[in-house]
Amino acid sequence: MTVLASLLAGLVFGVGLIVSGMADPAKVLGFLDLFGHWDPSLALVMVAAIAVGVIAFAVAGRRSRSLLGAEMKLPSARHIDRRLVVGSLLFGIGWGAAGFCPGPALVALGMGQAKAWVFVAFMLAGMGAFEGIDRGRAKMRR
Amino acid sequence: MTIDWTAFTPWHALAGGALIGLAAALLVLLNGRIAGISGVLGALLVPKRGDIAWRVAFIGGLVAAPFVYTLFDALPLPRIDASMGALAAAGLLVGIGTRYGSGCTSGHGVCGLSRLSPRSLVATLAFMGAGFATVFVLRHIVGA
Numbered sequence: 287m288t289v290l291a292s293l294l295a296g297l298v299f300g301v302g303l304i305v306s307g308m309a310d311p312a313k314v315l316g317f318l319d320l321f322g323h324w325d326p327s328l329a330l331v332m333v334a335a336i337a338v339g340v341i342a343f344a345v346a347g348r349r350s351r352s353l354l355g356a357e358m359k360l361p362s363a364r365h366i367d368r369r370l371v372v373g374s375l376l377f378g379i380g381w382g383a384a385g386f387c388p389g390p391a392l393v394a395l396g397m398g399q400a401k402a403w404v405f406v407a408f409m410l411a412g413m414g415a416f417e418g419i420d421r422g423r424a425k426m427r428r
Numbered sequence: 429m430t431i432d433w434t435a436f437t438p439w440h441a442l443a444g445g446a447l448i449g450l451a452a453a454l455l456v457l458l459n460g461r462i463a464g465i466s467g468v469l470g471a472l473l474v475p476k477r478g479d480i481a482w483r484v485a486f487i488g489g490l491v492a493a494p495f496v497y498t499l500f501d502a503l504p505l506p507r508i509d510a511s512m513g514a515l516a517a518a519g520l521l522v523g524i525g526t527r528y529g530s531g532c533t534s535g536h537g538v539c540g541l542s543r544l545s546p547r548s549l550v551a552t553l554a555f556m557g558a559g560f561a562t563v564f565v566l567r568h569i570v571g572a
Binding site: 332364369385 | 429430431432435436437438440441442443444445446447448449450451452453454455456457458459460461462463465466469470473474481482483485486487488489490491492493494495496497503504505506507508509510512514515516517518519520521522523524525526527528529530531532533534536537538539540541542543544545546547550551552554555556557558559560561562563564566567568
């Protein structure tokens, strides 16, 4: 059941990205071009998503199990450190360079866009490189 | 800054955003998990037993979404202007950055801000600021 719920959530998320226009890098770059001809659409996407999300997470925060009985796994990290800031800055540079973040890239991949395949292949390589480096470091510390 | 009123699509943005919020709600209320796409995907590279199927299903749903969309309406095709080289570099940066910073637009931007997490607010300000700066440099300094 939780697998079906995840599939449904992925589908709804992807359709939301298409409806909002955020699966289109040109539209996302229109938002990031704050100092040119600015398209504020992405800001409204965030507002609507968070308006629904606030209610859902308020309910989720008071439960120890999900409606399907799965363990509630909410992040517990609270510290603001260099990893968080440097990682997010690197992500933002990549986001601005192509107009893709992970979700829209996967949706565009599903549209059969060759350029999205290239982006996702290198994104996976980047994620893999991070796992390799991070594990190596953790081993050295031990 | 001038607002590009011809490109601005407020109703589609709000409707699509509400669907994204609904998807995050479904995943957390039914499955107890955060709909952070970089995290859901990245953890599949070092798979743990019993923690694989839901991740594959969620990613599969995202990739299959265009197909479901075509059942209702003609698919708007994306415009990807970046060169292959830029896409490769951007992909690497997004891959490393989202894992190092523990999240992306969905995990920190949508879910984190919905949870009123100060950590996610800092992350969101950092990646949005870097995104604004990068587009400014590429379009108005390098490309000018």
